[in-house]
Amino acid sequence: MGMLLALGYDKMTNLHKLAGYQVSQKIKNQEIFAEEYISLVFERISNVDSKINSFISKNHESALLKAKQIDKKIRNNEKLGSLLGIPIGIKDNISVLGLKTTCASKMLQEYVSPYNATVVDRLEKQDALIIGKLNMDEFGMGTSSEFSHYGAVHNPWNQDYVAGGSSGGSAAAVSSLQIPISLGSDTGGSIRCPSSFCSVIGIKPTYGLVSRYGLVSYSNSLEQIGPMARTIIDIAMTLNTICGKDSSDSTSTTAATLDQQFEYKINTVDGVLGKNYKVGIIDNLILSSESQVMETVFKKIDLLKKHGFDVQKTKINYSDFALAAYYVIATAEASSNLSRFDNIRYGFSHNPQGYEWNSYSSHVRSNFGDEVKRRILVGSFVLSAGYYGKYYLKAQKVRNAIKNEFNKLFKLFDVLILPTMPILPFKIGEKGAKPLDLFNLDIYTILANLAGIPAMSIPAGFSKKGLPIGLQILSNEFNEQILIDIATFFENKDKFNEWIPNI
Amino acid sequence: MSTNNNNDIKKLCTLSRLEIDESEIQKTSDKIKEIISFFNKLDEFESNGVQEIPYNYMKTEKKVDELRDDLTTLNLNDADGGGVEKATPFSFLNSKNGYVIGPRI
Numbered sequence: 319m320g321m322l323l324a325l326g327y328d329k330m331t332n333l334h335k336l337a338g339y340q341v342s343q344k345i346k347n348q349e350i351f352a353e354e355y356i357s358l359v360f361e362r363i364s365n366v367d368s369k370i371n372s373f374i375s376k377n378h379e380s381a382l383l384k385a386k387q388i389d390k391k392i393r394n395n396e397k398l399g400s401l402l403g404i405p406i407g408i409k410d411n412i413s414v415l416g417l418k419t420t421c422a423s424k425m426l427q428e429y430v431s432p433y434n435a436t437v438v439d440r441l442e443k444q445d446a447l448i449i450g451k452l453n454m455d456e457f458g459m460g461t462s463s464e465f466s467h468y469g470a471v472h473n474p475w476n477q478d479y480v481a482g483g484s485s486g487g488s489a490a491a492v493s494s495l496q497i498p499i500s501l502g503s504d505t506g507g508s509i510r511c512p513s514s515f516c517s518v519i520g521i522k523p524t525y526g527l528v529s530r531y532g533l534v535s536y537s538n539s540l541e542q543i544g545p546m547a548r549t550i551i552d553i554a555m556t557l558n559t560i561c562g563k564d565s566s567d568s569t570s571t572t573a574a575t576l577d578q579q580f581e582y583k584i585n586t587v588d589g590v591l592g593k594n595y596k597v598g599i600i601d602n603l604i605l606s607s608e609s610q611v612m613e614t615v616f617k618k619i620d621l622l623k624k625h626g627f628d629v630q631k632t633k634i635n636y637s638d639f640a641l642a643a644y645y646v647i648a649t650a651e652a653s654s655n656l657s658r659f660d661n662i663r664y665g666f667s668h669n670p671q672g673y674e675w676n677s678y679s680s681h682v683r684s685n686f687g688d689e690v691k692r693r694i695l696v697g698s699f700v701l702s703a704g705y706y707g708k709y710y711l712k713a714q715k716v717r718n719a720i721k722n723e724f725n726k727l728f729k730l731f732d733v734l735i736l737p738t739m740p741i742l743p744f745k746i747g748e749k750g751a752k753p754l755d756l757f758n759l760d761i762y763t764i765l766a767n768l769a770g771i772p773a774m775s776i777p778a779g780f781s782k783k784g785l786p787i788g789l790q791i792l793s794n795e796f797n798e799q800i801l802i803d804i805a806t807f808f809e810n811k812d813k814f815n816e817w818i819p820n821i
Numbered sequence: 822m823s824t825n826n827n828n829d830i831k832k833l834c835t836l837s838r839l840e841i842d843e844s845e846i847q848k849t850s851d852k853i854k855e856i857i858s859f860f861n862k863l864d865e866f867e868s869n870g871v872q873e874i875p876y877n878y879m880k881t882e883k884k885v886d887e888l889r890d891d892l893t894t895l896n897l898n899d900a901d902g903g904g905v906e907k908a909t910p911f912s913f914l915n916s917k918n919g920y921v922i923g924p925r926i
Contacts, residue, residue, distance in 0.1 A: 636866075638862075639863060661914070662914070662921065663913070665914060666914070667915075668914075669922070670922055670924040671924075673924035676838065678923075678924035679924075680834070680835075680838050683838050683839050684839065684841070688845075691849070692849065692852055692853060695830070695834065695849070696853055696857065697837075698836045698837040699833055699857065709863065713863060753855060753856055754856070754859055
């Protein structure tokens with residue numbers, strides 16, 4: 319621990335403010351030991367997380383062991399991974415071998431994963447440290463991270479407010495400088511909403527770009543795993559690590575483009591400007607957002623114009639049907655996916671002896687939270703005999719119409735811009751009495767999930783009260799590089815990576 | 822969900838293998854009706870000419886020769902003997918003499 323003295327106390331205490339790639343470089347250059355850094359991260363977590371509630375379980379012993387191994391690898395001049403010594407938090411619906419995967423549900427409170435998700439294997443192969451499992455809405459069903467068996471996640475910018483959801487723990491842990499990078503999952507905005515509310519970057523990749531093997535399914539035709547971080551370099555590095563073909567997830571293999579190797583780059587601002595991207599402004603949606611959100615988004619658009627981007631107004635049709643279609647599909651798939659939780663294969667200890675099959679199943683499944691129960695019931699309803707054509711089939715048609723809309727728009731534009739969320743973060747407990755009040759908040763984010771296209775939320779600014787506002791950028795399928803380029807432009811101009819909450 | 826009859830919700834509970842407390846039935850029923858009536862907006866969607874076929878990249882069919890061989894990887898007889906635990910930390914919640922205990926069928 320001699321390094322600690324050499325570096326000076328100040329530099330050590332500020333390490334948690336650095337991005338993952340910066341810390342990794344320092345470890346590689348032997349300016350700091352991986353063991354020292356991870357110990358500081360543990361300290362930061364124990365000082366801060368009592369106010370945020372972002373972690374459900376911790377993996378500190380194993381992360382420390384891994385850090386020591388990394389230090390040894392450096393001493394021995396062994397080959398080093400691209401995420402060397404970076405602590406990464408994992409949303410609690412993604413499997414990590416030997417750790418609990420609760421999905422923030424009472425139903426799975428004792429379930430320990432018997433294998434690693436592909437994304438976790440890939441992170442560990444690049445020498446990242448899996449530091450713990452992050453809080454969320456139960457099974458990913460929510461927009462505020464209030465529907466958790468482990469309590470609500472608090473927004474680091476104002477702890478009376480929600481962190482957004484469902485990957486609220488993933489966003490809040492990164493925003494509050496506990497860890498530099500996390501993984502979330504996004505079914506209808508679950509990465510982008512909390513990224514917007516907590517002022518971090520989050521990307522939902524193209525459907526099929528990242529393996530879902532080891533992700534607990536909620537609505538499998540909509541969801542993707544994606545990284546969340548404070549800098550675009552960390553996002554690109556993590557995405558490079560987790561993306562690509564996986565034989566364990568058949569939906570990751572069918573797109574022909576996946577046969578190629580993906581390697582996302584960080585271009586210079588001049589390089590980005592030189593690409594002459596055509597930007598479409600989804601006017602009808604921007605105008606329906608809250609005034610402070612709208613003003614902030616227009617400021618970003620002005621910045622693009624000022625730097626010579628070709629910016630034009632456009633609109634997207636059928637968006638008024640999209641939300642209903644999304645919730646029909648999501649609940650239908652949820653009712654089917656969650657039927658596996660019979661408490662015989664996974665769940666909590668409750669001896670089935672003496673029970674009849676149906677009564678045991680109903681009895682143990684009453685441990686689902688209210689929101690999850692509602693979505694299962696609604697899903698069973700829309701799939702029930704006689705209603706299939708009225709709801710599910712109709713929803714699939716809307717889905718295809720939305721996809722066609724995007725196909726048309728991406729013939730004219732490289733990138734589309736709209737707000738991530740229609741409103742500002744709200745107070746914990748303020749919404750939720752009516753299910754539709756929360757559903758309506760997903761109106762801008764579900765579009766990308768229905769169409770399977772990539773979407774990113776980046777920090778755009780703050781309300782008068784200091785609450786974060788996010789900008790959403792969309793591109794055509796497998797064009798993640800364009801999103802990274804646009805984010806690089808804004809990060810360079812706005813320096814949003816330096817916007818950190820006082821906590 | 823056409824009437825105020827709570828039998829509808831009880832039927833759905835049976836289909837979904839869920840228990841809802843008697844005291845919660847009315848509240849749950851109201852919320853579900855709110856969601857379903859929102860779904861009825863889809864009736865206004867003119868679907869002439871729009872296909873419901875999912876996109877190509879969501880198809881999951883694979884050629885048979887692309888699939889892995891059908892190998893036994895988990896031996897339930899070892900569930901109590903540590904065989905499964907040795908390979909993974911996985912264990913069934915309730916097992917006895919190598920069998921998984923379930924409710925009566």
